[in-house]
Amino acid sequence: MRKMEFKMERKGLIQTGQKITVTEGLLPSNYYYIIDPSLAMSANIPFRHRLQSHEGIVTDIIENSRGFYVTAEFDEPDVV
Numbered sequence: 001m002r003k004m005e006f007k008m009e010r011k012g013l014i015q016t017g018q019k020i021t022v023t024e025g026l027l028p029s030n031y032y033y034i035i036d037p038s039l040a041m042s043a044n045i046p047f048r049h050r051l052q053s054h055e056g057i058v059t060d061i062i063e064n065s066r067g068f069y070v071t072a073e074f075d076e077p078d079v080v
Contacts, residue, residue, distance in 0.1 A: 001074065002051070002073065002076045003074075004051065004056070004072055004073075005042065005043070006033070006035055006042050006072065007043075007067060007070075008039060008040035008067065010068070011063070014035065016059065016060060016061055017057065017058060018057070019057055020035050020036070020057070021036045021055050022035055022051070022055075022072075023036055024054070027044060029046075030044035030047070031045045031046075031050055031051070032044050033045070035072070040070050051076075053076045056072040056075075057072060057073050058070055
């Protein structure tokens with residue numbers, strides 16, 4: 001299973017165990033992913049680590065001084 005982290009700005013938009021879909025965005029040298037409908041955003045992901053699956057499950061939500069971080073698992077091999 002591949003795990004990916006997303007930054008969420010407000011509490012309570014997503015729940016642990018929830019099924020999510022992500023939309024892929026393209027930058028000149030990276031991809032990024034947004035949990036639909038614009039709930040949280042990933043960091044920039046290099047082309048070689050492109051996400052193949054666009055559906056996942058939220059496994060964890062952590063709050064720290066910088067905000068809320070959502071961890072989701074996708075049914076594909078983890079990248080090294």
